[in-house]
Amino acid sequence: MPKVVHFEINADDPLRAKNFYEDVFKWKIEKWEGPIEYWNIDAGEEDEEGIGGGIQKREQPEDQIFNYIKVTSVDKFSKKIEESGGTLETPKITVPTVGYFYMFKDTEGNKLGIMQEDDSAK
Numbered sequence: 001m002p003k004v005v006h007f008e009i010n011a012d013d014p015l016r017a018k019n020f021y022e023d024v025f026k027w028k029i030e031k032w033e034g035p036i037e038y039w040n041i042d043a044g045e046e047d048e049e050g051i052g053g054g055i056q057k058r059e060q061p062e063d064q065i066f067n068y069i070k071v072t073s074v075d076k077f078s079k080k081i082e083e084s085g086g087t088l089e090t091p092k093i094t095v096p097t098v099g100y101f102y103m104f105k106d107t108e109g110n111k112l113g114i115m116q117e118d119d120s121a122k
Contacts, residue, residue: 002077005070006115007041007053010063015056016040021055029055035096048095066103068113074100077114094121 011017018029018039028042029104032054039055078088085107093101099118105111 002069002071005051005069007051008066008068008113009041009053009055010058010065011055012058014057017055025040033099047105063111066111066113068101068115071114071116074102074114074116078102078104081114096122 009017009021014037021027021041023041029039030042032038032040041053041055043052044050054069058103074092078092081102081104082088087105089101089103089105089111090101095101097119100116101113101119103111103113
C-alpha cells in the first residue's frame with residue numbers, strides 16, 4: 001500500500017531554514033551532492049517512528065510543505081489521480097539516481113507528490 005515516505009520544506013532561504021531546523025529540533029541536515037541545490041534531513045534515529053525529508057528553494061510563492069507518497073509506478077498512479085478527480089500539476093519529473101515524480105492536487109486543492117524510486121533514472 002502506498003504511504004507517505006518523504007516531506008519537503010520549501011524555503012526562500014534554504015540555508016536559513018537549515019539553521020532553524022537544526023537549532024530547534026536538532027535534525028541532521030546535509031547538502032545533497034546531486035544536480036540541484038537540496039538539503040537532506042535526517043529527522044531521527046532509524047528505530048524511531050517518522051520519516052526524513054529535505055529542504056529546497058521555493059519555486060512558487062504558494063509552495064509550502066509537500067508530502068511524497070511512494071508508489072510502484074508514477075505513470076499508473078498519475079492516471080488514477082486524474083480518474084478520481086485530482087489534477088497533475090507538473091509533467092513527469094526525473095531526478096537522476098533518485099527516480100520519477102509528479103506533483104498533483106487532490107480534490108480539495110492540496111498539493112502532494114508521488115514518487116517512484118529508481119536509482120538508474122537519468
